[in-house]
Amino acid sequence: TKSYNITLLPGDGIGPEVISVAKNALQLVASLEGFNIGFEEMHVGGAALDAVGVPLPDETLNSAKKSDAILLGAIGGYKWDNNERHLRPEMALLHLRGALKVFANLRPATVLPQLVDASTLKKEVAEGVDLMVVRELTGGIYFGEPRGISTNENGQEIGFNTEVYAAYEIERIARIAFETARKRRGKLCSVDKANVLEASMLWRKTVTALASEYPDVELSHMYVDNAAMQLVRNPKQFDTIVTNNIFGDILSDEASMITGSIGMLPSASLGETGPGLFEPIHGSAPDIAGQDKANPLATVLSAAMLLKYGLGEEKAAQRIEAAVLDALNRGFRTGDIHSAGHKLVGCKEMGEEVLKSI
Amino acid sequence: TKSYNITLLPGDGIGPEVISVAKNALQLVASLEGFNIGFEEMHVGGAALDAVGVPLPDETLNSAKKSDAILLGAIGGYKWDNNERHLRPEMALLHLRGALKVFANLRPATVLPQLVDASTLKKEVAEGVDLMVVRELTGGIYFGEPRGISTNENGQEIGFNTEVYAAYEIERIARIAFETARKRRGKLCSVDKANVLEASMLWRKTVTALASEYPDVELSHMYVDNAAMQLVRNPKQFDTIVTNNIFGDILSDEASMITGSIGMLPSASLGETGPGLFEPIHGSAPDIAGQDKANPLATVLSAAMLLKYGLGEEKAAQRIEAAVLDALNRGFRTGDIHSAGHKLVGCKEMGEEVLKSI
Numbered sequence: 203t204k205s206y207n208i209t210l211l212p213g214d215g216i217g218p219e220v221i222s223v224a225k226n227a228l229q230l231v232a233s234l235e236g237f238n239i240g241f242e243e244m245h246v247g248g249a250a251l252d253a254v255g256v257p258l259p260d261e262t263l264n265s266a267k268k269s270d271a272i273l274l275g276a277i278g279g280y281k282w283d284n285n286e287r288h289l290r291p292e293m294a295l296l297h298l299r300g301a302l303k304v305f306a307n308l309r310p311a312t313v314l315p316q317l318v319d320a321s322t323l324k325k326e327v328a329e330g331v332d333l334m335v336v337r338e339l340t341g342g343i344y345f346g347e348p349r350g351i352s353t354n355e356n357g358q359e360i361g362f363n364t365e366v367y368a369a370y371e372i373e374r375i376a377r378i379a380f381e382t383a384r385k386r387r388g389k390l391c392s393v394d395k396a397n398v399l400e401a402s403m404l405w406r407k408t409v410t411a412l413a414s415e416y417p418d419v420e421l422s423h424m425y426v427d428n429a430a431m432q433l434v435r436n437p438k439q440f441d442t443i444v445t446n447n448i449f450g451d452i453l454s455d456e457a458s459m460i461t462g463s464i465g466m467l468p469s470a471s472l473g474e475t476g477p478g479l480f481e482p483i484h485g486s487a488p489d490i491a492g493q494d495k496a497n498p499l500a501t502v503l504s505a506a507m508l509l510k511y512g513l514g515e516e517k518a519a520q521r522i523e524a525a526v527l528d529a530l531n532r533g534f535r536t537g538d539i540h541s542a543g544h545k546l547v548g549c550k551e552m553g554e555e556v557l558k559s560i
Numbered sequence: 561t562k563s564y565n566i567t568l569l570p571g572d573g574i575g576p577e578v579i580s581v582a583k584n585a586l587q588l589v590a591s592l593e594g595f596n597i598g599f600e601e602m603h604v605g606g607a608a609l610d611a612v613g614v615p616l617p618d619e620t621l622n623s624a625k626k627s628d629a630i631l632l633g634a635i636g637g638y639k640w641d642n643n644e645r646h647l648r649p650e651m652a653l654l655h656l657r658g659a660l661k662v663f664a665n666l667r668p669a670t671v672l673p674q675l676v677d678a679s680t681l682k683k684e685v686a687e688g689v690d691l692m693v694v695r696e697l698t699g700g701i702y703f704g705e706p707r708g709i710s711t712n713e714n715g716q717e718i719g720f721n722t723e724v725y726a727a728y729e730i731e732r733i734a735r736i737a738f739e740t741a742r743k744r745r746g747k748l749c750s751v752d753k754a755n756v757l758e759a760s761m762l763w764r765k766t767v768t769a770l771a772s773e774y775p776d777v778e779l780s781h782m783y784v785d786n787a788a789m790q791l792v793r794n795p796k797q798f799d800t801i802v803t804n805n806i807f808g809d810i811l812s813d814e815a816s817m818i819t820g821s822i823g824m825l826p827s828a829s830l831g832e833t834g835p836g837l838f839e840p841i842h843g844s845a846p847d848i849a850g851q852d853k854a855n856p857l858a859t860v861l862s863a864a865m866l867l868k869y870g871l872g873e874e875k876a877a878q879r880i881e882a883a884v885l886d887a888l889n890r891g892f893r894t895g896d897i898h899s900a901g902h903k904l905v906g907c908k909e910m911g912e913e914v915l916k917s918i
């Protein structure tokens with residue numbers, strides 16, 4: 203029988219609670235589908251700072267690198283908010299992404315019929331939204347050099363960063379996006395600021411040059427300011443969006459809020475080879491941590507992405523996705539997605555209902 | 561009697577139609593308030609490209625520099641979309657901003673009770689939204705050097721831009737923002753990405769250092785990805801937002817779409833001295849240009865901002881603002897903001913109704 207190693211990184215805040223639910227779901231589908239999963243649980247973020255003084259300990263990175271896939275809970279909290287930059291919990295995320303070379307961040311934003319009321323958008327605008335943001339994750343202004351704070355020739359303090367993309371970085375993320383669009387509704391919108399930025403001009407040129415290899419995908423281009431508007435005006439116009447690291451950070455968060463159910467949204471970060479990193483898009487929610495109030499479904503759905511994209515266990519992934527929908531259909535809701543007429547449950551109970559549905 | 565010179569830049573698409581309405585409104589309030597306005601009308605953008613081959617002719621820039629204020633219609637259109645970068649209509653805007661040193665871009669996003677249904681957000685989320693984005697307009701990645709497209713040591717094509725802020729640039733825009741917040745509801749939210757970017761760390765440090773000079777203003781900080789979410793989740797939490805050039809481009813467009821009535825929103829771009837640049841935030845809408853369908857109110861309200869911020873003629877500005885509300889209250893709507901039970905009018909007729917209301 204096949205056997206996989208998964209590194210679990212519960213992290214901070216509600217991370218441990220939601221990871222524990224997802225772990226149970228993974229174990230159950232593995233036994234049903236006839237494969238084995240070994241788990242290695244490691245510190246990351248604030249938890250790692252508290253334990254060993256750095257946000258990403260070597261043992262954690264080594265375990266992640268050796269694994270078949272990584273499932274992360276959440277990172278950060280008030281406690282470490284005033285740390286110096288290199289001692290901040292979020293640095294673990296940036297280092298992990300860079301070290302694992304997971305350049306492709308897939309962030310679906312889907313409005314489930316069961317949860318359409320959770321959106322702040324009008325029902326007719328929100329219902330049926332089903333889009334995927336493909337964000338470049340290991341380049342651009344997040345990693346570009348030179349960067350820093352220094353003093354210029356006039357004795358003024360300046361802060362600077364470099365937005366930079368090489369053609370191959372754009373090409374590889376664009377390919378992932380074309381292939382993603384192909385498996386979805388065949389529409390790809392590339393978002394840039396090519397009317398102002400040279401980095402975006404190269405982005406647009408490189409993406410455009412690939413289009414002939416994907417004749418079944420309809421490619422369009424949009425400026426980032428317009429994209430931020432169109433997501434509010436008519437999010438249904440989008441199928442797959444591809445964009446750079448910083449624009450992707452902003453637009454994928456905006457898109458996820460449009461669904462109204464951030465507690466439901468998973469993400470996958472993939473490289474060319476090596477293990478992928480899977481995590482819910484919500485944060486560590488320190489205000490409700492340890493109170494059994496968190497919504498574990500985003501992490502459970504991240505585990506489904508892990509099975510599909512990370513291990514190629516498509517059937518096991520589908521089992522989990524179906525179980526999440528079934529638990530919702532049976533009326534169970536955590537506080538963040540609760541509305542009248544539904545059964546309010548905590549994190550653990552939601553997890554048990556998902557297991558029953560599996 | 562006082563006398564002012566205003567440079568009118570109708571520009572492209574619907575620009576000439578909406579400028580003509582705003583000019584009439586300016587003339588009328590000037591005569592009522594007892595001052596004179598002389599107008600000089602100049603080419604800009606695509607119109608200038610067609611007339612003299614460059615997007616910002618010297619005569620246009622000279623007229624603008626000599627004026628007391630500049631009122632611009634709209635710039636751009638399909639016709640020039642494939643021009644090289646330096647021959648694109650939008651370049652006129654970037655050059656004007658740089659040459660006039662108008663570093664402070666004020667972009668209000670207000671949901672009028674008369675138009676709350678135009679928003680794609682639920683009524684209870686949209687109603688009462690009244691925020692102001694203060695965007696830095698002459699620095700950051702829009703103007704930062706080095707920039708370009710070149711080949712790196714591996715023979716790979718790279719595109720690069722520089723996000724850079726000097727402390728004085730941050731300080732002067734922050735002061736405008738603190739003062740703006742002080743005249744509003746006393747809340748200022750500074751938006752950055754200080755958990756990743758050094759330019760943002762200097763931004764946050766500099767804004768924070770000024771807070772003690774404005775004890776009556778409540779300062780908070782938010783990451784840009786979170787701000788993009790919070791604008792959708794609960795836009796009413798914001799009073800004044802201050803942010804850099806590129807984040808401001810994205811967030812101000814998102815905020816304006818949240819109101820649902822982009823045809824209503826004005827903007828002002830101000831420097832330390834010299835004339836300000838006033839323009840509606842909507843584009844040139846080439847699809848409806850010349851059909852008398854455009855909504856002139858954003859330009860009329862930009863003329864009001866011109867009177868208030870550009871000429872210090874506060875009473876004349878209030879006359880215009882009141883007239884716009886009155887025309888709406890009397891039921892007149894252009895197509896973009898029309899709904900059942902209201903009188904559908906064209907650009908000209910809306911202009912006449914505003915004049916009547918004045």
Ligand SMILES: CC(C)[C@H](C(=O)O)[C@@H](O)C(=O)O
Nearest residue numbers: 292293295296451755756785
């Ligand atoms: C925590 C932060 C560094 C991170 C990012 O900006 O990428 C987060 O916002 C995300 O989107 O995963």
Ligand SMILES: CC(C)[C@H](C(=O)O)[C@@H](O)C(=O)O
Nearest residue numbers: 397398427650651653654809
């Ligand atoms: C046209 C473009 C260069 C401009 C900008 O990005 O500043 C526009 O989007 C704006 O916001 O005025």
